[in-house]
Structure formats: structure tokens, C-alpha cells
Amino acid sequence: MKDMIEQYRVTAEPYYRPVTNEVEMFEAAYAAKMPVMLKGPTGCGKTRFVEHMAWKLGKPLVTVACNEDMTASDIVGRFLLDADGTRWQDGPLTFAARHGAICYLDEIVEARQDTTVVIHPLTDNRRVLPLEKKGELLRAHEDFHLVISYNPGYQSLMKDLKQSTKQRFGALDFNYPEHGVEVEIVAHESGIDPKDADKLVSIAERARNLKGHGLDEGISTRMLIHAASLMAQGIPAVAACQMALVRPITDDPDMRDALDAAVTTYF
Numbered sequence: 001m002k003d004m005i006e007q008y009r010v011t012a013e014p015y016y017r018p019v020t021n022e023v024e025m026f027e028a029a030y031a032a033k034m035p036v037m038l039k040g041p042t043g044c045g046k047t048r049f050v051e052h053m054a055w056k057l058g059k060p061l062v063t064v065a066c067n068e069d070m071t072a073s074d075i076v077g078r079f080l081l082d083a084d085g086t087r088w089q090d091g092p093l094t095f096a097a098r099h100g101a102i103c104y105l106d107e108i109v110e111a112r113q114d115t116t117v118v119i120h121p122l123t124d125n126r127r128v129l130p131l132e133k134k135g136e137l138l139r140a141h142e143d144f145h146l147v148i149s150y151n152p153g154y155q156s157l158m159k160d161l162k163q164s165t166k167q168r169f170g171a172l173d174f175n176y177p178e179h180g181v182e183v184e185i186v187a188h189e190s191g192i193d194p195k196d197a198d199k200l201v202s203i204a205e206r207a208r209n210l211k212g213h214g215l216d217e218g219i220s221t222r223m224l225i226h227a228a229s230l231m232a233q234g235i236p237a238v239a240a241c242q243m244a245l246v247r248p249i250t251d252d253p254d255m256r257d258a259l260d261a262a263v264t265t266y267f
């Protein structure tokens with residue numbers, strides 16, 4: 001088991017450019033054993049931040065991509081049949097709680113509420129996880145920490161976290177970084193000239209203003225890095241932007257024209 005947990009250790013520093021005080025806030029929350037919720041749109045750095053913090057704190061990171069078919073057993077664990085009979089296998093949450101990892105439940109709202117409530121006893125001062133089927137009351141390891149991500153605005157009323165879940169967490173807001181910081185990130189991740197990264201960020205800023213006016217979501221930092229990476233491969237800027245920035249987010253011909261026009265303003 002010791003070897004298993006080692007596989008989850010983040011050995012090389014994941015590049016993360018702090019945007020405000022999120023690094024200090026997370027460190028304080030970790031020290032205070034306060035579970036953390038990262039809120040923000042897709043592609044703005046939440047996952048990268050958790051990877052960076054796991055590295056910084058020197059803790060293994062267990063990530064779970066939540067979905068609506070996920071059952072409590074999928075995260076807590078179950079008995080498996082093998083040649084010698086049945087054998088208990090810890091699910092990712094139990095594994096993290098037992099061995100002192102940071103457990104990151106990505107897109108928690110996708111999980112059904114009866115699945116979400118299993119984290120409740122772990123996220124209050126009890127810090128325990130009852131493994132009912134196994135007849136074990138697991139006390140979380142000293143180093144265990146729970147982080148969830150949450151995309152406000154995506155979910156319908158049906159898909160929201162219960163107040164009793166939300167109120168167990170401290171929350172950090174994530175958003176697209178301010179201009180200069182985003183230029184730095186895009187240039188760093190792709191290797192393109194900061195002057196070109198600057199233009200890409202300006203295009204995204206225009207598109208972000210169209211959110212709610214025909215666009216469901218703005219162009220994310222992730223998409224800018226995609227475009228920049230194509231440019232780094234030698235693809236001309238306009239073609240790179242069409243493929244990585246415009247085509248993925250809209251099928252509407254007028255909106256495509258508007259976004260293409262924004263691209264040609266800069267390139």
C-alpha cells in the first residue's frame with residue numbers, strides 16, 4: 001500500500017502563476033483542516049492549482065472526475081471477488097483519507113446528492129468515514145485534505161450542491177487572470193512570443209464580453225494555450241485561432257463571423 005500511494009505523489013513542480021492570494025489562502029486552509037471548494041469557469045486553472053499545491057505541500061494527490069452515474073461505492077470502496085473469496089478494495093476517497101493524500105473531487109455537482117453526502121462526516125470536525133459494508137470507522141489521516149471543484153452557472157436547479165454540503169467548505173473564486181498575467185501564462189505554456197500571446201488574450205477578452213449574448217461561455221485560458229501551441233507548431237495565427245478558439249465554442253454562423261472578425265483585427 002505504501003508503494004501505491006507513492007504513485008500519487010507530484011514529483012515535478014507543476015507551473016502555476018498565482019493570480020491573487022490563493023496560494024496563501026489554500027495553505028492556511030490546509031493547516032486549519034478546512035476543506036476547500038474551487039469555483040470558476042472551465043479552463044481557468046483550478047486543476048493546475050491543486051496539482052501545484054499538492055506539490056508545494058508535499059502530499060500525494062488523488063483526483064476523481066465525478067459523473068452522475070457514480071455511486072457512493074465508487075468513491076468509498078467495495079468488496080471484490082477474487083480467487084480466495086472476497087476482498088475489500090478502498091475507493092479513491094477512502095484511499096486518500098487512509099494514507100493522507102489530498103483528494104480532489106472534480107466537478108462535484110455532477111455526482112448525485114446521495115453520493116455527495118458520503119463526504120459529510122469527513123468534512124466536519126469528526127474527520128471520519130464510516131465504511132458500513134466493511135464495518136470500519138475510518139479516521140482520516142492527519143494529512144488528508146478534501147478539495148472539490150464547482151462550476152457556478154453550469155448546473156440547473158436540479159444539479160446544485162446542498163447547503164449542508166456547501167457550508168462545510170471554504171471557497172476560492174477562480175476566473176480568467178488579468179491581461180498581463182494571462183499573457184505570461186499563455187507564453188510560458190506554449191513557448192510563443194509574448195507579443196503574440198498578448199494578441200490572443202485580447203481576442204479572448206472580446207469574446208468574453210459576448211458571454212450571455214450568444215455565447216454560453218467565454219474563451220478560456222486553456223483554449224488560448226491550444227491556439228498558441230498550434231502557432232508554436234508553425235500554423236499561421238488566423239488558422240490556429242479558428243481551430244482552437246472559434247470553432248469549438250459556437251456553431252452559430254453569425255457568432256463565428258463575429259469571432260473571426262475579432263481574430264483578424266489582431267492578426
Ligand SMILES: Nc1ncnc2c1ncn2[C@@H]1O[C@H](COP(=O)(O)OP(=O)(O)OP(=O)(O)O)[C@@H](O)[C@H]1O
Nearest residue numbers: 015016017041042043044045046047048189221222
Ligand atoms: N494561473 C495559472 N498558472 C499556470 N497555468 C495556468 C493558470 N491558469 C490556467 N493555466 C493553464 O490553463 C490550463 C487549463 O487549466 P485547468 O486545467 O487547471 O482548468 P480548470 O479550471 O481545471 O478547468 P475545468 O473546470 O474544465 O476542469 C492549464 O493546463 C494551464 O496550462
Ligand SMILES: [Mg+2]
Nearest residue numbers: 046047048106
Ligand atoms: Mg479541471
